[in-house]
Amino acid sequence: MFFLKSLNHVNKLSNSIKNVISVRYYRPRRALMYVPGDSSRKLTKAFNLDVDCIAMDCEDGVAMNKKDEARETIRNILNHEKVIVKRDFDRAVRVNCIGSGLCEEDLKALLTAKFLPDTVLLPKVESVEHIQWFAEKVNALIKGNGNVDFVIFIENPIGLINSHQICRAAVDLAQTGKFTPSSIVFGSDDFCAALGATRSEDGVELLYARQKTVLIAKAFNLQAIDRVHIEFKDLIGLRKYCEQGARMGYTGKQVIHPDQVPIVQEAFLPSKTQFEWATGLLTAFNEYQKKGAGAFVYKGAMIDKPTMKQAQNIVDVYESTKNA
Numbered sequence: 001m002f003f004l005k006s007l008n009h010v011n012k013l014s015n016s017i018k019n020v021i022s023v024r025y026y027r028p029r030r031a032l033m034y035v036p037g038d039s040s041r042k043l044t045k046a047f048n049l050d051v052d053c054i055a056m057d058c059e060d061g062v063a064m065n066k067k068d069e070a071r072e073t074i075r076n077i078l079n080h081e082k083v084i085v086k087r088d089f090d091r092a093v094r095v096n097c098i099g100s101g102l103c104e105e106d107l108k109a110l111l112t113a114k115f116l117p118d119t120v121l122l123p124k125v126e127s128v129e130h131i132q133w134f135a136e137k138v139n140a141l142i143k144g145n146g147n148v149d150f151v152i153f154i155e156n157p158i159g160l161i162n163s164h165q166i167c168r169a170a171v172d173l174a175q176t177g178k179f180t181p182s183s184i185v186f187g188s189d190d191f192c193a194a195l196g197a198t199r200s201e202d203g204v205e206l207l208y209a210r211q212k213t214v215l216i217a218k219a220f221n222l223q224a225i226d227r228v229h230i231e232f233k234d235l236i237g238l239r240k241y242c243e244q245g246a247r248m249g250y251t252g253k254q255v256i257h258p259d260q261v262p263i264v265q266e267a268f269l270p271s272k273t274q275f276e277w278a279t280g281l282l283t284a285f286n287e288y289q290k291k292g293a294g295a296f297v298y299k300g301a302m303i304d305k306p307t308m309k310q311a312q313n314i315v316d317v318y319e320s321t322k323n324a
């Protein structure tokens, strides 16, 4: 239901404009909110929030001796139809990583529940072989025409080095598979640990990895979901990092606490002013194209194709989230 609702705007544009736009509509994931799968209390609380994505966690938010409980609790939730309190949301699950030896059991329990999760989040992806393993399991477990969105976590150096091949494999295998690659998550905390780096205020130790992750995501037309801000009481810092991530091209951010949700949801939604600027620009672009002008002046600035694409990005995000 989140998809393809703003095609009208694009359809109004001339064919020559359509050809340069790669249109893809996503289930919005501005805030990707983790909830430990073994905590019924937190899960209930999360379902009452106004949030794009709830990631019911089997992985690092759950202690080793609570893994079975988390898996069972989430399966029970998936055995019931999604209850929409505030509005529709992405009912996602984060399974344990393949290397843990727990992933298969998670997938078996969660993909055979009465209702499929909307999305499966796979942490610590390191290689094409991981994607092939995931594809094989998911394709065997999902019945009929079922399909889940697939979120790939890049959170260690080998995963980052192989990220291009990982995304290529995911996109290729999805053609005949029961999953749809939708996003890359930058798992900065695990990345820091794997790198042996120390977290700092300006995050300089992660800059390359953070930029490369968004670059890879965009190369494959995927959403890019930024690092978690673990100092959850620091809402001023959170806003600053959201704005920074959004400027870098990230489309959303991982969240661990309800207080972080409204700030993140807002920071990754273009403002009404930006939306109006963008729609006005697209209309003007269309008119100038018809007149044979590639470059023109709009609100005091030179506009040509790259700016038109930036405006289209704003419209896409705005349209995909405003009624979500």
Ligand SMILES: CC(=O)SCCNC(=O)CCNC(=O)[C@H](O)C(C)(C)COP(=O)(O)OP(=O)(O)OC[C@H]1O[C@@H](n2cnc3c(N)ncnc32)[C@H](O)[C@@H]1OP(=O)(O)O
Residues within 6 Å of the ligand: 033, 034, 035, 036, 041, 042, 043, 045, 046, 057, 060, 061, 189, 190, 228, 232, 256, 257, 258
């Ligand atoms: C690097 C990564 O992998 S990040 C992902 C893994 N980590 C996680 O999933 C952690 C998720 N977050 C949490 O578990 C918690 O926010 C903590 C442990 C950090 C702090 O929890 P608390 O000390 O309970 O925080 P606080 O008292 O401020 O919580 C306020 C309310 O929000 C609820 N709450 C806190 N976090 C969450 C959450 N993630 N989802 C839903 N509800 C939550 C609490 O239950 C509490 O509600 P209540 O009073 O009705 O019980």
Ligand SMILES: O=CC(=O)O
Residues within 6 Å of the ligand: 123, 155, 186, 187, 188, 189, 190, 191, 227, 228
């Ligand atoms: O899983 C997230 C991370 O930062 O690690």
Ligand SMILES: [Mg+2]
Residues within 6 Å of the ligand: 060, 123, 155, 187, 189, 190
């Ligand atoms: Mg992690």
